[in-house]
Amino acid sequence: MTAKKQLRVTLVRSLSGRVAAHRACVAGLGLRRMHHSVVVADTPENRGMINKVSYMLAVEEA
Template structure:
């Protein structure tokens, strides 16, 4: 189970996924983002950091 006191990141989709690479679209969906300006809070883990790094041109990241 995830540790409840682990750091969180607030991720917002700021650009459309239309016309992007399929794996990038999958990363955006994997982060839980559904539409432009949708914001989610995710655990700060190496796997999540990797997905964010892959789609850094589509999202805005803040510490939660």
């Protein structure tokens, strides 16, 4: 059985003054505030959201 790949995503820049679609991507990833980290599955959907707001995130393999 293979283990699912996971990513640790951390919000490192503020949501203040950001485009609504970018705020929605951050919320969709489950991030709530600055320096909050979540572990998400490495799926194409999550990768798309991460790529869209990559300038606000720090990403590492979990």
